[in-house]
Amino acid sequence: MRNEMQIQFSALSQNESFARVTVAAFIAQLDPTMDELTEIKTVVSEAVTNSIIHGYNGNPAGLVYISVAIEDGFVEIIIRDEGVGISDIEEARQPLFTTKPELERSGMGFTIMENFMDEIEVESQPSLGTIIRLKKHLAIKKALCN
């Protein structure tokens, strides 16, 4: 059975932990491994941080939207903002690429999302915003199958 949830919150850095903990709590019903849960929390943090610092340039009037769907060991997370958008998505996804070097950002956010999830889709338009779709199949627990 498919099970979905949505949240939206102000683009404030103190909401990053709210977002990662909330998504993790929802996904906990699928009985993920500790590694899977850590990976999903890290990925949510990276995408939400990007919406806050890049999408909205730290303007707390912006809203970040997250929706999560789970079904039979499968997780889909969509993180969306209505911020400045990305003009060159391919360039933005390159390891170490960042438009904010002064913040000592690592430029590894997209690379981390790619490595920790099975699928990532980035849709973005300058001045309209950015949508990140992330998918992951969780490991099947042998003990539960017997």
Ligand SMILES: Nc1ncnc2c1ncn2[C@@H]1O[C@H](COP(=O)(O)OP(=O)(O)O)[C@@H](O)[C@H]1O
């Ligand atoms: N939600 C977003 N809105 C606008 N630009 C973004 C967004 N997410 C990512 N970007 C752009 O993609 C670049 C790379 O992102 P990322 O790999 O997370 O590295 P970093 O956040 O360290 O710069 C950012 O520097 C920024 O230019």
Ligand SMILES: [Mg+2]
């Ligand atoms: Mg980032």
